[in-house]
Amino acid sequence: MELNERKLQILQAIVADFIYSAEPVGSRTISKKYDMGLSPATIRNEMSDLEEMGYLTHPHTSAGRVPSDKAYRLYVDQLMRASELTDERKQAISSKLSDTAAELDRTIEKAASLLSEITNLVSFAITPSGRESKLKYVNLLPVDERTIVLMIVSEDGQISNTPVKLSCGYTEDNLRLMSRVMTHNFMGKTVSDVLTMDIIETIKSDLSALDKLTGAVVPSFMQTLEKMLDVDLYMDGYTNIFSMPEYSDVEKARNFLTILQQKDHITNVLVNRDNGLIITIGDENSELKDCSLITADYRVNGRLVGKLGVIGPTRMRYSEISSVIRYMTDNISKTFEITGDNDE
């Protein structure tokens, strides 16, 4: 059977109506609301065809039609019109996101919060992983008799600091020497590369005199690098699910929230997701089969990539929400654009 123009029109109308109303759509509704000069009976025939083709389903005999995942996919790929944000909305987003220009974490947290507020869905965002950051230098600094600070600076401008408790004393000369040796050995390498090296072996010959110091510093060094690999997850808008008819059943709400609580899982899903504006619908998600996800990536320092997105029932305002997310990630990327004074 062929998916002709008229079928497409009807399908579009059904999807649009269902996204809006969350109620199964009947033939009469389409005939009246979307003036295409066809009687309910004709539309019924077409609907029957569309159902046979897998685009619609039927909760029960005498209910209207509901779009399938396949229909949403078609809708997203071909039927929906890109939605343009109003100027007020753009302004509101820009002003909120550039408020705290300096701090990435705060900005991302705010972006997630704003996104859930605008979309009435559950939003989330992850910060970039430092996996591909190249080390610029390592510095050890004295704090007090038994404490030093390990500072790692990467080429893309990330600075990370860790206090290290020592069981032995040290001299400032020792620290300087060790800083130089570590910088020399690891400069220009990525965090994940360094972590796969045998760090102690690498610097041992240069630091044979400083066994104890090395023993204390290297574990902290590795821990700090590992932390640089981590991404932070922010989520917001949990309670929005209570306004969605899909989750009016307590059991369903519970299940959904239980999944969202598994932060490691969610983080994983996001990290492994492609870059760009990605929409996955229902079954296309390995888990979360009743949900759709829309995500987009943002860039920091020209390269490090984090993600921002929403999760909700397959019935969501794909067009509008995509626009909002894209606008927000563009905004963030611009805010954290490389500031020009960085060499490499």
Added chain:
Amino acid sequence: MELNERKLQILQAIVADFIYSAEPVGSRTISKKYDMGLSPATIRNEMSDLEEMGYLTHPHTSAGRVPSDKAYRLYVDQLMRASELTDERKQAISSKLSDTAAELDRTIEKAASLLSEITNLVSFAITPSGRESKLKYVNLLPVDERTIVLMIVSEDGQISNTPVKLSCGYTEDNLRLMSRVMTHNFMGKTVSDVLTMDIIETIKSDLSALDKLTGAVVPSFMQTLEKMLDVDLYMDGYTNIFSMPEYSDVEKARNFLTILQQKDHITNVLVNRDNGLIITIGDENSELKDCSLITADYRVNGRLVGKLGVIGPTRMRYSEISSVIRYMTDNISKTFEITGDNDE
């Protein structure tokens, strides 16, 4: 009317039964389950008295009795027996909380998670505020041409670092001078004291040559100090509310979760709460009138105080939960006891 021994016994039985069953308790139930040699009719008379005295209420004529806030207060203060943790439980708690000995944040997060798992309630924890920490010294460190790091070390061992982007250049001598001046002026003062000072005025005369650098560093200095005042809030076990009959109604669940989402509010409540093991019941909470809170404080470095606790319906297992919380906070305090090498 007098609250004699028998009335107390009956009240205790009712509270205990209701905490367990969440169903209004009838006279027959008490008479049968709690063998005190009294007929249902007698118990009914006593119940009627207890209701008159404000310890019980009646959802409707032909339902059993439900304890009032006043009854819970009496129960907590006089009637409940301290509950002793089993050795396995103690062991489980100890091992989980000392796993990550070094990192306070991680430990607190884990404590919150464990607490909600054990109690089946919503748990929360806050990290200590640095409000009363005394500054030990301030250090400015070079990173690259336009970036330095501001390091603040406090007497109780907190180290905080902030990168500062400069619009002007600097020399290492400048940094050293400024570090010395700031250390000299602020050493021994608490974070909140320093924040009330006119910082620029204080150091101006000593640094008249370094106007530009001062202008860049001082705002960061203040921001960092302000961040040291902040406390982090961890919450866990949201989804537990779905197993509580009190929140089987979606609307109630939504309200509760909405309140819990207001992290600033919750943080405030916790910060302003007395130290020690504190139980507040229903109306005793300014907001959250249908809930009870149990919290206890833990100590870090002998002084800095954070809090750990649960929130749930007034019907909760006060005795057992108090014991768990107390055991956990004791454990944390012990883990983060001052390690001895700290002078002051």
Added chain:
DNA sequence: TGTTAGCACTCTTTAGTTGGGAGTGCTAAC
């Protein structure tokens, strides 16, 4: 041949009804 009106049929939803059960409060007897 595509479109449409008509109609029987299905299924859900809501309101109304009913009977049983749990528990109280009162009275009167022990």
Added chain:
DNA sequence: GTTAGCACTCCCAACTAAAGAGTGCTAACA
């Protein structure tokens, strides 16, 4: 002071009935 007995209240779950929405099919129409 305690208790048995009993009428009464109120909730709750199950059932019933009616209304409404929507389909699928048939037959007629352009």
